[in-house]
Amino acid sequence: xxxxxxxxxxxxxxxxxxxxxxxxxxxxxxxxxxxxxxxxxxxxxxxxxxxxxxxxxxxxxxxxxxxxxxxxxxxxxxxxxxxxxxxxxxxxxxxxxxxxxxxxxxxxxxxxxxxxxxxxxxxxxxxxxxxxxxxxxxxxxxxxxxxxxxxxxxxxxxxxxxxxxxxxxxxxxxxxxxxxxxxxxxxxxxxxxxxxxxxxxxxxxxxxxxxxxxxxxxxxxxxxxxxxxxxxxxxxxxxxxxxxxxxxxxxxxxxxxxxxxxxxxxxxxxxxxxxxxxxxxxxxxxxxxxxxxxxxxxxxxxxxxxxxxxxxxxxxxxxx
Amino acid sequence: xxxxxxxxxxxxxxxxxxxxxxxxxxxxxxxxxxxxxxxxxxxxxxxxxxxxxxxxxxxxxxxxxxxxxxxxxxxxxxxxxxxxxxxxxxxxxxxxxxxxxxxxxxxxxxxxxxxxxxxxxxxxxxxxxxxxxxxxxxxxxxxxxxxxxxxxxxxxxxxxxxxxxxxxxxxxxxxxxxxxxxxxxxxxxxxxxxxxxxxxxxxxxxxxxxxxxxxxxxxxxxxxxxxxxxxxxxxxxxxxxxxxxxxxxxxxxxxxxxxxxxxxxxxxxxxxxxxxxxxxxxxxxxxxxxxxxxxxxxxxxxxxxxxxxxxxxxxxxxxx
Numbered sequence: 001x002x003x004x005x006x007x008x009x010x011x012x013x014x015x016x017x018x019x020x021x022x023x024x025x026x027x028x029x030x031x032x033x034x035x036x037x038x039x040x041x042x043x044x045x046x047x048x049x050x051x052x053x054x055x056x057x058x059x060x061x062x063x064x065x066x067x068x069x070x071x072x073x074x075x076x077x078x079x080x081x082x083x084x085x086x087x088x089x090x091x092x093x094x095x096x097x098x099x100x101x102x103x104x105x106x107x108x109x110x111x112x113x114x115x116x117x118x119x120x121x122x123x124x125x126x127x128x129x130x131x132x133x134x135x136x137x138x139x140x141x142x143x144x145x146x147x148x149x150x151x152x153x154x155x156x157x158x159x160x161x162x163x164x165x166x167x168x169x170x171x172x173x174x175x176x177x178x179x180x181x182x183x184x185x186x187x188x189x190x191x192x193x194x195x196x197x198x199x200x201x202x203x204x205x206x207x208x209x210x211x212x213x214x215x216x217x218x219x220x221x222x223x224x225x226x227x228x229x230x231x232x233x234x235x236x237x238x239x240x241x242x243x244x245x246x247x248x249x250x251x252x253x254x255x256x257x258x259x260x261x262x263x264x265x266x267x268x269x270x271x272x273x274x275x276x277x278x279x280x281x282x283x284x285x286x287x288x289x290x291x292x293x294x295x296x297x298x299x300x301x302x303x304x305x306x307x308x309x310x311x312x313x314x315x316x317x318x319x320x
Numbered sequence: 321x322x323x324x325x326x327x328x329x330x331x332x333x334x335x336x337x338x339x340x341x342x343x344x345x346x347x348x349x350x351x352x353x354x355x356x357x358x359x360x361x362x363x364x365x366x367x368x369x370x371x372x373x374x375x376x377x378x379x380x381x382x383x384x385x386x387x388x389x390x391x392x393x394x395x396x397x398x399x400x401x402x403x404x405x406x407x408x409x410x411x412x413x414x415x416x417x418x419x420x421x422x423x424x425x426x427x428x429x430x431x432x433x434x435x436x437x438x439x440x441x442x443x444x445x446x447x448x449x450x451x452x453x454x455x456x457x458x459x460x461x462x463x464x465x466x467x468x469x470x471x472x473x474x475x476x477x478x479x480x481x482x483x484x485x486x487x488x489x490x491x492x493x494x495x496x497x498x499x500x501x502x503x504x505x506x507x508x509x510x511x512x513x514x515x516x517x518x519x520x521x522x523x524x525x526x527x528x529x530x531x532x533x534x535x536x537x538x539x540x541x542x543x544x545x546x547x548x549x550x551x552x553x554x555x556x557x558x559x560x561x562x563x564x565x566x567x568x569x570x571x572x573x574x575x576x577x578x579x580x581x582x583x584x585x586x587x588x589x590x591x592x593x594x595x596x597x598x599x600x601x602x603x604x605x606x607x608x609x610x611x612x613x614x615x616x617x618x619x620x621x622x623x624x625x626x627x628x629x630x631x632x633x634x635x636x637x638x639x640x
Contacts, residue, residue: 029364031364274597275364276597277591310592311638313637314635318630
């Protein structure tokens with residue numbers, strides 16, 4: 001095992017201890033669909049997604065290292081917003097979340113309900129990074145990046161760590177990939193156990209920057225935010241640290257892409273056969289499995305969340 | 321503890337041992353919605369409902385007691401059908417399931433996929449009991465009753481037994497009530513632990529025969545199969561053995577009823593906040609909880625299944 005892997009895997013284990021009081025240890029579920037499948041259903045995690053793993057690890061690590069931040073700031077239209085809001089509230093510090101104006105009002109309300117200040121005026125998907133840096137400077141808040149941050153990566157890796165503790169014989173682990181926080185954390189947790197488990201990232205065809213980055217050997221960027229049902233992976237490029245883990249160090253074995261139809265079918269399959277209410281992004285690994293893209297063997301799928309827009313889901317459930 | 325309770329509670333524990341190789345020990349889930357809530361999510365049970373607990377206990381007990389049956393027969397348009405089909409296949413005996421002609425084709429297909437013979441021609445909800453007795457005599461098959469059978473009752477009680485092992489501090493347990501198999505088994509499992517846990521049955525207002533039986537002190541029967549979203553509890557009366565446990569021995573504390581609107585809202589709430597895909601019947605205890613009908617305290621809800629008709633569910637999810 002390389003020093004790189006050794007050191008980062010130790011950080012994932014440290015993150016698991018650090019965040020334990022604040023997160024749920026979600027069960028590894030099995031199904032009638034296939035005796036070789038196991039699911040890490042992070043829809044049952046606090047706030048309904050895996051994101052608090054990384055957010056708590058980042059916030060608690062920042063407090064340990066000091067000096068004490070004045071508060072935290074994040075950009076997100078989705079699950080990272082609620083995660084940072086909850087982690088900040090837990091340590092008694094304010095959080096400011098920038099959310100694009102066209103975001104789902106239910107997610108905005110959920111973020112506010114966790115005590116965060118939400119800023120939406122004039123914020124778009126395109127200008128949000130620039131606005132972030134302006135507001136950060138103005139308010140002297142500390143950024144919790146959604147993926148390109150070692151603390152976040154180590155925190156996200158704890159999901160796979162738990163899954164492999166419960167199911168040590170897994171041969172494949174698949175997770176969604178957007179910015180790469182979860183996938184790189186998963187690769188660190190899985191490969192530190194001896195490299196025999198294949199680590200696969202799944203992304204929409206419409207957002208195939210990770211796939212192209214893997215093939216090119218350098219970070220490839222989408223021109224614009226992709227149109228996909230999987231609204232949790234609409235990032236235009238994976239992060240620098242994430243690229244280093246996944247492809248620089250070669251800890252991710254493969255990126256597979258799935259069509260919008262395959263994502264929609266997976267949401268319906270999750271309902272009918274797994275009895276899980278997943279958001280489309282959370283169903284990406286199931287879409288890859290169901291379309292035969294993960295190969296054979298004992299397979300663990302990380303379902304990242306369940307915070308779906310009900311109207312969208314209702315439509316997906318009744319498609320032919 | 322009475323001799324009655326003592327003896328039957330021992331049978332529930334024996335059932336748990338007997339069926340263990342064939343069922344899943346479903347986890348007790350917690351939620352952001354309320355720190356006092358726990359769920360026994362039997363939608364994750366084999367076949368997608370709790371029914372295999374009773375069916376396996378009945379089939380295995382019949383084999384233990386001998387003589388070896390020629391095969392099994394059951395009447396069901398839903399989850400009991402799949403449970404009996406699976407239990408029979410597991411012990412290498414045939415199963416014949418009578419399913420009304422107007423039943424959901426998906427459930428018929430699922431029952432056939434488990435190796436059972438399905439008979440539908442000329443069978444209606446009204447004449448199915450009569451047809452059952454004709455066919456039973458003709459084919460010399462052994463009946464697995466959906467609820468009015470001690471082996472079935474003891475098997476269904478294993479869900480609450482597990483829930484109380486995981487969550488010994490529960491003050492309330494609520495389950496759906498149709499024929500009363502699950503509720504009477506739950507009462508036996510719960511009250512044998514010292515009577516401090518309240519046992520509550522939940523049924524649709526449109527199918528309030530258990531409520532009226534409780535009030536009257538004798539079995540009250542509906543004139544016809546009730547029209548309710550909760551198609552798993554369309555029985556017209558609870559069973560004799562079930563009545564004895566629930567109200568004869570007084571082991572059930574209360575029956576509460578919920579409206580169709582409350583059931584529909586509970587299915588949507590289960591999706592949005594619990595991330596569970598429940599069938600309307602499975603959501604009955606959540607409907608009672610959400611409408612404030614279960615009182616206070618640490619509460620365990622038994623969600624019986626997730627085998628919903630997708631069109632129905634899609635409609636419920638988008639209701640205002």
